[in-house]
Amino acid sequence: MSSYPGTWRRPPQIVSDKRVRLALQLGVLVYLVLALGSVEVNWQRVSEGLERGQRFIMGFLQPDFSSRWKDISQGLTESLTMTLTSTVVGVLVSIPFGIGASRNIVPRQIYVFCRAVIAISRSLQELIVAIFLVAMFGFGPFAGFLTLSFATIGFIGKLLADEIEEIDEAQVEAIRSTGASWLQMLNYAIQPQIMPRLIGLSLYRLDINFRESAVIGIVGAGGIGATLNTAIDRYEYDSAGAILLIIIAIVMVAEYSSSYLRKFLQ
Amino acid sequence: MLKLKNLSKTYKTGDTALSDVTLEIDKGQLVGLIGPSGAGKSTLIRCINRLVEPTSGEVWLGDVDLAQLGRADLRHQRRRIGMIFQEYALVERLTVMENVLSGRLGYVPFWRSWLRRFEAEDIRRAYELLDRVGLLQHANKRADALSGGQRQRVGIARALMQTPDLLLVDEPTASLDPKTSRQIMRLLTEICAERGLPAIVNIHDVPLAQSFMERIVGLRAGTVVFDGPPTDLSEAALTEIYGAEDWNTMRREDDDDASVPLDIQDAAEVMA
Numbered sequence: 026m027s028s029y030p031g032t033w034r035r036p037p038q039i040v041s042d043k044r045v046r047l048a049l050q051l052g053v054l055v056y057l058v059l060a061l062g063s064v065e066v067n068w069q070r071v072s073e074g075l076e077r078g079q080r081f082i083m084g085f086l087q088p089d090f091s092s093r094w095k096d097i098s099q100g101l102t103e104s105l106t107m108t109l110t111s112t113v114v115g116v117l118v119s120i121p122f123g124i125g126a127s128r129n130i131v132p133r134q135i136y137v138f139c140r141a142v143i144a145i146s147r148s149l150q151e152l153i154v155a156i157f158l159v160a161m162f163g164f165g166p167f168a169g170f171l172t173l174s175f176a177t178i179g180f181i182g183k184l185l186a187d188e189i190e191e192i193d194e195a196q197v198e199a200i201r202s203t204g205a206s207w208l209q210m211l212n213y214a215i216q217p218q219i220m221p222r223l224i225g226l227s228l229y230r231l232d233i234n235f236r237e238s239a240v241i242g243i244v245g246a247g248g249i250g251a252t253l254n255t256a257i258d259r260y261e262y263d264s265a266g267a268i269l270l271i272i273i274a275i276v277m278v279a280e281y282s283s284s285y286l287r288k289f290l291q
Numbered sequence: 292m293l294k295l296k297n298l299s300k301t302y303k304t305g306d307t308a309l310s311d312v313t314l315e316i317d318k319g320q321l322v323g324l325i326g327p328s329g330a331g332k333s334t335l336i337r338c339i340n341r342l343v344e345p346t347s348g349e350v351w352l353g354d355v356d357l358a359q360l361g362r363a364d365l366r367h368q369r370r371r372i373g374m375i376f377q378e379y380a381l382v383e384r385l386t387v388m389e390n391v392l393s394g395r396l397g398y399v400p401f402w403r404s405w406l407r408r409f410e411a412e413d414i415r416r417a418y419e420l421l422d423r424v425g426l427l428q429h430a431n432k433r434a435d436a437l438s439g440g441q442r443q444r445v446g447i448a449r450a451l452m453q454t455p456d457l458l459l460v461d462e463p464t465a466s467l468d469p470k471t472s473r474q475i476m477r478l479l480t481e482i483c484a485e486r487g488l489p490a491i492v493n494i495h496d497v498p499l500a501q502s503f504m505e506r507i508v509g510l511r512a513g514t515v516v517f518d519g520p521p522t523d524l525s526e527a528a529l530t531e532i533y534g535a536e537d538w539n540t541m542r543r544e545d546d547d548d549a550s551v552p553l554d555i556q557d558a559a560e561v562m563a
Contacts (some may be wrong), residue, residue, distance in 0.1 A: 089319050199380035199446075202340055203453055204369035204397020213393050217384035 084262025085269065093256065093264040100252030101271065103166045104238040109168045112231045115177025120223075122178060123185030130189065130197075130207075130215065143186070146179025155241035169246030178217045180233070184226050185219065192218045211279050221290040228286060232279035239272050292489050293457055298348035298358075298364040300334050300513075307525045308334040309513045312348070316506035319478060319487040323494050323504030323521075327533050332493040336459040339363060339491075340372045352457060368399035368427070373450030375479075379442040381434040381449075388430045390445050391417045394452025411450075412555035420448040424478065447478065451486075458483065458490035465495060470498070476503045497529070 040046045042184070125131055125139030154175055158168040192215060200214040242250015249268060256265040292531060293316040300309040316322055324332050330513030337343035339350055341357060350357040358370055359398050361560040373394070381390045396404055397415050403409060409417075424444035429437065434445060450458060463479065464472035480503050483490050494500045500507060501521040509524075509532035517528050526538045 066429070145513065191331060193383075195378060195380040196382050198342055199374065199376055199449075200382070200393060200396065201448070202342060202368045202369060202372070202374040202459075203394050205393070205404075206396075206401060208401050209396045212405050213396065213402075215388075217382050217536060279391070 029081035035289050042290075056178050059233045081262050083264075084264075085266035086265035087263055088270050089148075089261075089263035090267045093252075093261065093267075095254070096252050097249075097264070097268060097271070100242070100247075100249040104167075104235065104248035104250070107166045107169045107173060107238050108231065108235040110235050111173035112227065114170075115174040115234075116181055116223075116227045116230070118174070119178040119181035119185065122182040123205070124189065124211065124215075126182060126186035129192075129194070130211070139182070143182040146175055147183060149175075151176050151237050151241055151245060155246045156244050159245040164245045164247065164251075166247030169238060169248055172241055172246055173237060176237065177230055177234065180230055181223075181226055185223060185226060188219050189215060221287075224290055225286060225287045226282075228279075228283035232283060235279060236272070236276060292316055292353065293350040293517070294349070295339075296349040296351070298335070298338060298350065299346050300331070300338055301346050307513055308347075309338065312510075312515055314508065314515065314518075316489050316491065318489055320484070320489045321483055321505045322489075322490055322491050323464055323499055323500035323507045324510060325494060325497060325507060325532060326510035330510040332510055333461060334513075335510065336374075336461055336491055336493060337460060339457075340374060349388050356438070366395065366397060370453050371373070371456045373441070373453045373455035373458045375446045375450050375458065375460045377465045378445045378465075379439070381445055383435040383443055385402065385431070385434060387421070387426060387432055387434055387437070387445050388417060389537070390434050391421060391452050392446045394449040397453065407449060417448070420451050423482070424448050425452075439467050440475060443467065443475050444478070447475075447482065451478075451482065455488065458488055460492040462488055462493050462495060472499060479503075506518075 035041075037046065040049065090142050122139045122142055125135050126143055131139075151172055155168060155172040158171050162168045162171070196218065197210060197214040200210050205213065236247045238246075239250040239253060242248040242252070243254045245251065249272065253265060253268045255264075257266060293314075295312055295314040298309055298312040299307070312331075312335065324335065326332050334343055338345040339352075339357065341360075345358055352368065352371060354385075357365070360368060382393070385393075389407065392407075392409050392413065393404075395409060399409060399413070404469060418427065418430070420428055420473075424447055426437075426441060426444055426448070429441065434442060435562045437445065446463075458479075460479065464475055467475060476499060479490070479492070482488070492500070492504065494504075501524060504521060507517065507519065507521050507524055508515055509528065511526055511532050516531050517524070530536070530540045
C-alpha cells in the first residue's frame with residue numbers, strides 16, 4: 026500500500042519542456058509591456074473627450090423623441106424593411122451554399138467553390154461592403170439591403186455547413202440504403218437534423234442585421250444609422266440619445282422573442 | 292439468391308477488412324454472422340449494398356452483379372435490399388410514419404416524397420406493417436419519443452416497406468436489454484419465415500445467434516473460418532473464431548441472464 030505515491034500533479038498538456046514554457050511566458054509578458062508602452066495617449070485630448078462624452082450622456086438621459094420624430098420614424102421603417110428583406114433573401118441564398126460547403130455530402134470541387142464564396146463573404150466586413158455598394162448604387166436602403174444580404178450568406182452558409190458536417194451519419198446511411206436519391210437524402214436525412222439550428226441561426230441573424238443596419242447607415246446605406254449620423258453631426262445629442270434608446274429596445278425585444286421561439290424548436 | 296465471390300475490402304488506411312470471402316445464401320435462409328470486433332462483419336454486409344465500396348470481388352443478388360453497377364442502377368438495386376441497423380438509425384425528428392414511408396423513397400419521385408404525398412397503396416402498406424410490428428397507435432409520434440425496442444420495430448417496418456428480396460441486419464440487439472433482444476430476434480425470424488426472406492444478421496451474442504439462426508458463419512480477420520449449423524458450433528470452433536477462452540463458463544452465465552426476465556414473468560403470472 027505505502028509504496029504508491031501519495032501526491033499527484035496534472036502533467037503539462039501543451040508545452041512539456043519546462044524551460045520552453047518559461048521562455049514563452051516571459052516573451053508574452055515582455056511583448057505586452059512593450060506594446061502598452063507604444064500606445065501614445067494624449068491626456069489632454071482624453072479630458073476633452075470625456076467632457077464631450079458627458080454631454081453625450083446628458084443627452085442620453087434627456088432623450089428627445091419628438092422634434093426629429095419624422096426623420097426617426099422614417100429611418101426606423103427603412104432599417105426594419107432592410108433587415109427583414111435582407112435576412113429572408115440572405116438565408117434563402119445561403120442554404121444552397123451551406124449545403125454545397127458541407128464536405129460530407131458533396132463532391133470536392135463543389136465544396137471548394139462554396140467554401141470560397143463563404144470565405145469571401147465573411148472576410149469582407151459589412152462596412153467595407155457598404156462603402157463599395159453605396160459607391161455603386163448610390164445612397165439609400167438598396168445598398169444596405171444588398172450589403173446585409175451578402176453578409177448573411179457568409180454567416181448562415183458557414184454555420185449551416187458546419188452543422189451539416191456534424192450530423193449523425195447513421196441516419197444518412199439508413200436513408201441511402203433504401204435507394205433514395207441525393208435530393209431525397211437531403212430532405213429526409215439532413216433537413217430534419219438541421220432545421221432547428223437553421224431557424225435559430227436565422228433569428229439570430231435577423232437581430233444582427235438590425236444592429237448592422239444602424240452601423241452601415243453611417244456610410245450612406247440608409248436606415249436608422251443615417252438618421253443617427255445626421256443627429257450626431259448636428260450636435261443634437263438628445264435626438265441621438267433617443268435613437269440609441271430605440272435601437273437598444275428593439276434589439277432587446279428581438280433577443281427575448283427569439284430565445285422564446287427557439288425553446289419550441291427542439 | 293445471394294452469392295459473394297472472392298469479395299475483398301482494403302480501406303485507404305491499409306487495413307484489410309475482408310479478404311477473399313466467398314459465400315452463398317439461399318432463399319429464406321437466416322444466416323448469423325459472428326466474429327470478434329473488427330473481424331469485418333459490418334464491412335461485409337455494407338459491401339453488399341455498397342454503403343462501403345468493395346475493393347474487388349463479385350456480389351450477385353439473383354442475376355445482377357451489384358459490384359459492377361453505376362449509380363442509377365445501384366439505387367434501383369438497393370430497393371431490393373432492406374437494412375436494419377445497430378442504433379436503429381431512424382430519423383429522430385421525423386414521425387414514425389415518415390420513417391416507415393422512407394422505405395419507399397427508391398420507388399417514388401422526389402416531389403411525392405417531399406410533399407409527403409405517398410400513394411394510397413404505400414400508406415396502407417405502412418399501416419399494415421406498423422400493425423404487424425405492434426406500433427399502429429404510435430404512427431404519428433416522433434421517432435425519438437419511442438423506446439429502444441419500439442424504435443427497432445420501426446426500423447424493421449422501414450426495411451420491409453422496401454419489399455426487399457434480402458435483409459441485411461447489423462447488430463440488431465446490441466443496444467437492447469436481453470428480453471427485448473429476444474423479442475426483436477423472434478419478430479425478425481417470424482417475418483423472414485412469413486415472406487421467405489433471406490437475411491444476414493451480424494450478431495455479437497453467440498447464444499442468441501445459436502437459438503435463432505439456421506446457419507452460422509464465423510468471421511475472423513476478414514476470412515470465413517466457420518460455416519455450418521448452430522449445433523456444429525463447438526468449443527473448438529468458437530476458439531477458432533474468437534481465440535482461446537473458457538466458453539462453457541460464458542454460456543452458463545448467459546443462460547442465467549436470459550432466464551431472469553422469464554422468472555419474473557412467471558412470478559407475475561403466479562401472483563395474478
